Amino acid sequence: MASTEKLKSGRYRGVYRDAAMVKRYTPTQDRKRDALADAREAEVNAKRTASASKGTLPGHTTWEEWLEVWWPTRDIEPSTEKKERYAVANHLLPGWGDWELARITQPDVQDWVTSLHRRADNPLSGSTTRRVYTIFRSSISAAVRKGVLTGTPCVDITLPPKSKGGVERLFDEHELAAIHAHLGPAYRFAVDFIIETGLRPGEFAGLHWSRIDRRNGWLTVRDTYDKTAKRIKTYPKDAEERSVPLTSKALELLTEYEARYPTTRSTCGLPHQAGKCKSDLVFRQPRSKGPMDTLNFRFNFVKAQRAAEVTPVGRPYDLRHAFGTRLAEAGVDPWEIARLMGHATLEQSGDYIHRTKAARMRVLAALGDPTTTGLKAVEGDAADTERGGDAVAELKPTRPTTVPRTGS
Template identity: 25%
Template sequence: MAWVERRGNKWRVRYWKPDGRAGSIPGSFETEPDARAHADQLNAATPEPTEQTHHPTSPTPRPTAPTPTNPTAPHTVTVAEWAEIWWQTLDVGDNTEAYYRSLLTRHILPRWGTTPIDQITPADVQVWLNRLRATYATATITGLRKLFAMVMADAVDNQLLATNPVRPRRRGRGRIEPRREATWADEYQVLTIAHRILRLASRNQCLLVITAAYTGMRWGELAGLHRDNLDFTHGRIHITADAGALHEVNGHLTLGHPKTHASVRTITLPPFLTQLLATDLAASTRPFVFTTLRGKHLRRSGFQRRLWAPAVCGGRYRGETWDPVQQGLTFHGLRHSHKTWLIEDGVPQAAQARRLGHIMEGKIDDIYSHVTASIDARLIAGLETRWHRALERYHRNLGPQEPPSITS
């Protein structure tokens, strides 16, 4: 039997475990009725050991540890029951929560929902994952294994299980997956894509591509960038903790924190980009830097379909034939491109991590908590050189009949 008890200003649900010790459901409840509701849910599935009733806020008598043949053995929590409780302990971003929920509802719960958590074996899990490999990509299988392992690890921490049945595979030859290098673009290819988007849409959305490539910012950071977070005097972009990214979850757009605490950062802009952004914003009063033609928030899927795919993959446009720029290049590939450029220009890893919002391993992130002015100046000079080099090549290739330029 489960019961509720007060703990400070909140309430928690407790129960007797099979070994005779008292356990606690992970997480706490703001009110007593919420705690009682969860206790009642557990009690409804647990047979009463006697006909004696107890006060709902008092523990029932401690049972003796049951044997496997004991007909009054306590109910074992199923994966679905534990998952419902486990959700209350999560503290992740909206996108991550939506991803976890998708994996749970589409894959884990249909297979394991009614299974008691103490009846899952490592072999069962591996057989299940092996069968899924015939249908789903490696990334999906990896995500399922990691999430299921996380759920079961928390069950172990809460003493519902002795060991985690979801373990990394250490035996067998494994699967030899082809190594896939991240697709990236050079500065000329980026400029070509940007000019095509200029013709397909507007200068503002063309600048979105250029800013992504020359800052390494993520899509959400760009789509949620407010004009107040641009410092044109010093040529900087500030990504804030409270509203540093635009999140799209199940079709709903909200402003919130960026991906990680390291994503809260200040990014120095090369002079050409500062000028382009300042000119674009001076002609508008819209609050956000990058928007649709009507001044609304950008949606990644719409941008991908209407602008990015035609500009990158090529095709026919007003009697012209556009050759593909870089097969397999995604918008996120602009972030990979930026990192590649920094590596080519000899920028130290610490400066790369700070600019991209990456967390460095160990304590090196604390040691290099700042980037010296000389390193930043060298980094910016390299980006400025790339831009002018791309412009020269672009104008040279198109000649006098070139279409309107980004800088005109």
């Protein structure tokens, strides 16, 4: 049974026993009643956790009570947890906190999702609604796995369409030249290197020299800088490392950057989620020498765009679009584009491939448009592969040909 102990400092701590009857303590409190309340809550939660593990937690458990059991079992990044805690406090607990799990039905879930997106006061965007719903669905799925529920009400839920998170744009050569003129050398290297490799800003900030094979011309994308936890994660967003070929320009950028900003460090000095650090970071902030994290990169990148009067203002993340678009225009197999970009699906990569003048001319040439008589659509080898049937054709100049007119 929960109780309290008075310490020499005059403060109190709660005392309780967990499901295995092991004596446990709660953090100290100034008041005895607060310490006792903490102990009682911890004791109840310990019993719920034990019941969930045994599959004997009753279905009349409320969603808030289940949250206390389920949340500590999740394996998520600190940055993700911070965002999801906000969603829980502002959207999930107000909506489901006192609901008994067994009484939640599919229509209840659908009505809640719809109300989030369409409510009169501060409606959520489609993408935010989807993220909030995903947390709720995960909690219910966990309850099913633990035997608290026999089935899930999260079936055939109609979700609002995804919303665009800001302006996605592709910078042309003139815009990049104007931006360069207002960037310091370190950030100019950063912009050019991301365009050449397609790295996400976090992958760029976490890049170590040990991941670069200059002799064979490859870059291994494995380390990512987590700005919230201030540590190096040992896998990128897709949870799988990938290899990206280094262009001659990318290799030149590395050589020039190393000559301008030499390092004597044998490690990066940051905590690693797993494994030992084998080298320093490739890129660092020019003044503080800290990792070139997203916030600093974006601040300088946006500032340079405004000084250059480039509109609409883009993000460092948009520099990845240039890499994906160049791959598509070169006729690279779509599945290879997805692999190089670190995407799980072709649909994800499609968002990064912009409609350019060259892409328009390629389509017109394939349709036999007379304005493209100097270009010929040539199918690459990818068209004959198992998954390359939709590969973008490569354009090569040919002798002008006469395109016959067709009747209406």
